[in-house]
Amino acid sequence: MDADRYARVRDLFLAADELPPDQQEAWVRSNCGGDDSLVQEVMSLLAEHDIDSARAEGERSIDLSQSLAAAGGDAESTPSFPAPSLPPSDDQGTKRGPAKVAGGKPKTRTGSSDTDRGQITRVGAQRTQAVPRYGSGRRTKRGSGGGTMPPPNTVLWVHQTRKARRRNSWWLLLALIIPTCLVGWLTYRNVASLLRKEVQNDLEGLADGLLRSSARFLDNRVQLVESWAxxxxxxxxxxxxxxxxxxxxxxxxxxxxxxxxxxxxxxxxxxxxxxxxxxxxxxxxxxxxxxxxxxxxxxxxxxxxxxxxxxxxxxxxxxxxxxxxxxxxxxxxxxxxxxxxxxxxxxxxxxxxxxxxxxxxxxxEMFDDFNQVFSETARVSGTDVYAVNRDGIMVSESPYAVAAARRGDLKVDPDEISAVMRVSEILRADDDDPFSRMVEPLTYAAARASKGRTGMRMTPYESYAGHHVIGAWRWMPRWQLAILVEEPADKAFAAAGIVRFGFLSLGGLLTVAALVTASLIARRSALNEAVLHPLSRYEILGELGSGGMGVVYRARHRQLGRDTALKVLRGDRRSREDQQRFDREARLAATLSSPHCVKIYDYGSSPDGEAYCVMEFLEGLTLYEVVARSGHQTFGRTLFILRQICDAIGEAHGKGLLHRDLKPQNVILSHDAAVGDWAVVFDFGLAKPVDPTGDVFNTSETIWSGTPMYMAPERFRSPESADPRSDIYAIGCIAYFLLSAHPPYAECDPESMFALILNEKPIRMSTHRGESVPPELRELVERSMSKSLERRFQSVSELAEAIDRLRVFYPWTSENADVWWQVHGAEFLDGGNFRPDQIDL
Incomplete structure (x- = not known):
């Protein structure tokens, strides 16, 4: 958008804003002379404009002109890269086609001739963000009487409403819920402790009694045979x-x-x-x-x-x-x-x-009599009792095990339990058989008992049948046998569970009552609180990701229906320096007009200090995902993408700004019907001016900022350095990654990583690709990644010219891109507009 068109849009917007909402569109159409695109731009601004929020935001915001002055330069300083002389083709000229934008709505990008940056980029006026965002089904404009503000529970950041609810319910918490819950918790703990102690005494007494009766039985039988001898x-x-x-x-x-x-x-x-x-x-x-x-x-x-x-x-x-x-x-x-x-x-x-x-x-009948001792004890006590030997083999016939085998819970023959089944855990349900049990670990009790230990465990553990039990075990050293007594945990603690349920139910009812009461009290003020919050205009659709500074959500403007990327500063990153960095990212990105830079729609902060930034929602794949889906890229496509990255970074450098975190994850590639691949650079969170002069950039830096494997060597030696050639090094790393499907350096140990970047060359790209890389393309990557600043390309413009010279020999057309997206990214294509059988590569 040039200065004259901007002035025209501004005048129409200001005049229309004075009119009643139901008369604005007719007036704008009557004064635009049949220019539909002008009508769309003005109506888009009017639909998004809220005078009350704008006035409140203006009172809280820093003068934007000062920040832009601190960023340095203007649109006029954006470098212009000469285009190569490409061979003529049938595609040259103007070409239009549908492409995806935020929310999946169609738009077109106009292809350019070979005189405007090599058929890759277009000027900002051809990619304006004020495109039509509404149709016949759009929402009623604010103030027209046809719509209402969404209820407070549909707004994500209504902190004032939450605060009101907390204030109203605080006295209820102090007077009712906290004392009741405290008394209930203490009572439950005492009751549970008594019940637990009782269960423990019962298990230990049963184990000790069974130990004595078993030992006495075995002693008597051995003494009998000794008398015979x-x-x-x-x-x-x-x-x-x-x-x-x-x-x-x-x-x-x-x-x-x-x-x-x-x-x-x-x-x-x-x-x-x-x-x-x-x-x-x-x-x-x-x-x-x-x-x-x-x-x-x-x-x-x-x-x-x-x-x-x-x-x-x-x-x-x-x-x-x-x-x-x-x-x-x-x-x-x-x-x-x-x-x-x-x-x-x-x-x-x-x-x-x-x-x-x-x-x-x-x-x-010594075994039958021995087994009878355990069976009778199990019948009387209602617990599972059995004996194991040194190898963890069950040597008595547990009634519980026999019953489980007959039900099918244990995949063993009921007649082949004693002296066959190993008392092991069931790690996989389909492997419950005697052979698998020989290699699985013993249960908690059997493992300790078979090692000659005596003890008990009140914390539930898994039994040989896969149930959670508590148990006690005793070892008979003379006969090398162990006695185990186990009881299902839910049965043992059933009484404690009833008490716990009662107190939890009471506490839950009191909490619900307090929250409902507080909500009713706060309901009257909820709507006003939501209206005042600057983010109430956005509906949150889901979280896209999070990083060290903020969380990014996919959001939709409630009036415009436009999908956006909403970045909010994390709650634990609200120090003065973090606020300045977040502010810097939004302001720097807003100064860039390249179509290959992410667009900023809105920025500000709430009264509670929640800083936010509303950005263009990008549909597509990061370069990292592109390589993950299809491996190393062709020479032509790599040059095509690098050229677009150079356009974005070239504008930033022209305004005195460095990105400082260029990497495949910070470049998103989408499908454009006109030019094929469309790259956009985003995440200017670490951007820094070459010569910072404004308060917005006044942040200290004593550690490395960026992604180590894509950082230039001089950044490690001097973290505070601000040299545009560091971004050129990162572009070279991206080229290496696209051509080889591997980062130039990969090392788990940071110190080793630093040493490699400072002293070593990366592995040859041909080694990763399995084929040779043309010398001129290899020279471009190596020069971009040179450890010497003097040998590196001295500007992005110089690098772009080198890329343009190579693109003559390694073309990449929109048809090539269509085929790739159809195979690897069909979900980002418009349905029904592409037939692979019509493409001749």
Missing amino acids: RAEEVRECVVKLVGIARGDDPVDSLRSAPEIDTIMQQLQYLSGRDDIKFVVWDRTGMTLASWLPDRADVGNPIVQDQANGLAKVFRGQSIIYGPERMVESTEGFVPETDRPVMAPIVPVRDDNGKIIAALLVRGF
């Missing part, structure tokens, strides 16, 4: 068998020895059971006698993993075999049952008291 007839027969085993050809002699039958008869007599079973081993592990009628196992040695237990017996310690499911531990022995077996193994002594053999006796 001391019987005269049994002991004499064993002594004879040991003697036979030391002679020649012992196997046949042992198998025919009548002493084996004598031992069998004596054990049947002593136990009162005909189905008693026994095995006798000597010190070498040889089987001296057994209950098998064919005596096939006599004379054969025991397997190695069973020999460790015999060593304890020959040291005078009685042990218990199992509970285990028997395997073929000796040649000639075939297990006759698949049920778990539990049997004492006791020493047999000669007349001199020397241990000469080990005796195992089973067949008198």
Whole structure:
């Protein structure tokens, strides 16, 4: 927009603003001489204008002219880059097509001839932001009587209303809610503590009682078998068998020895059971006698993993075999049952008291009686009780586990739980089987109990069935078994939960009552508070992102229906220096008119100090996302994009401003029907004048500001430096990134990153691409990224000229861009306007 057109728009706007709202549009049309674009610009300004808010904002704002003077320069100082002589094509001339703008509304960009910046950019007047934002369905203009202000609960930043609500409800909080909640909390804590202590005592008492009864049972059974081993007839027969085993050809002699039958008869007599079973081993592990009628196992040695237990017996310690499911531990022995077996193994002594053999006796239902102790305890107490061995294997049949297996909660056979199932957690529901349990971690209680520890846990943990339980465990060191008692957490703390629910319900009802009362009291003032807030004109659609300084929302102007990017200074960044930086970004960006710079629509702050900036909403992908979607870019497209970036940065440099944070994430690429790719530079939060003179730029800087991997070496050496060639280095880094799909430097350690940037060259782009890069293009990137300021391009204008010379040899057309966007960014294209089969690359 030139000066004459601006003056014309201003005069029409000021005159129309004096008229009633329902007469303004007719008057403007009658005075614009049929210029529809002029009508649209004036009506757009009138629709957005609010005289009350403007007056209030003007009283709070700093004189804009001073800030612009501090920024330096004007639109006249924007550098103009000469265009290259491109070969003629069918596309040259004027071309129009639909493109996306904020909110998805169509607009057109007019392509230019080869005399206006190489078919890439257009002057500001051709890309004015005062485009039509309303149609037949637009909202009624303020003051026309056809519309009302949205209710306060639809406005995001109505802090005054919230403050009124807090003031009105504060006395309710002090007088009612806080005392009640405090008393309720103390009462609940005491009740919960008592209930928790009671549950703890019950679990510990149950575990201790089960420990004593189990130990007593095992002691009695072992002592019984020890008495059988001391019987005269049994002991004499064993002594004879040991003697036979030391002679020649012992196997046949042992198998025919009548002493084996004598031992069998004596054990049947002593136990009162005909189905008693026994095995006798000597010190070498040889089987001296057994209950098998064919005596096939006599004379054969025991397997190695069973020999460790015999060593304890020959040291005078009685042990218990199992509970285990028997395997073929000796040649000639075939297990006759698949049920778990539990049997004492006791020493047999000669007349001199020397241990000469080990005796195992089973067949008198020791496992069934042992399992009955746990089953009866579980039935009476209503808890899950079971035993585990050193390996974390459940060695009793837990009624809870059996019931869970029958319901399908445990994917194991109910008859194969004891001495098979490992008490482990269920990390994946589809892996609940015996094999998977062998590699999963043990449950909290089983892991500690199997390591010989005694304790309990009142904090819920996951059981072998995947339920949350609390439990206690005890270790029996003599028998190498652990006792576990577990109870479902919800059952154990059910009483405490009822108390908690009651007090929480009471507190919730009181809180709701206070908030409703406060809201009713504040309702009368809510509408006025919302009207006064400068951001009440915007409807928040969602959060776009956040950074170190602010949060960016997608917002829609309630009257214009225009989508915008609303940036608000974060609540924890409201120091004087942060306010100045935020103010600087808005004011500097507002001074730029390049179509490749983000546009600023509004800026200000609320009475509460909430600084905000309303910007153009950009539809498209950042260069980082472009590379993420399609990898390294073609040579022509890279030059095409760099040329547009140079246009934006060139204008900023012409006004004495440095961006200082150029990177792929701060350049957004959208699809334009006329020229194809359209790049826009944004985020001037770290922008800085070459020669700061105004208060708006008076911020200290003693640390590095920017993104390290795209910062020029001189920025590390002197953070306060302000040299335009630092931005040229960043443009070179962007070129490197587009051509190689990798940043020039990547290092986790900041010190290593700094050392690389200061001293090393980046990896060749051809290495990343897998193909060679033309020497002239490589020279352009290397010169832009030169560590020497003198060797680098001395201005953006010089870099732009170099790019234009190369673009003659590496063209990139709108048709090329159309194909890329159709494949990688179809969501940003206008539907039905593009057919890939019509494009000939």
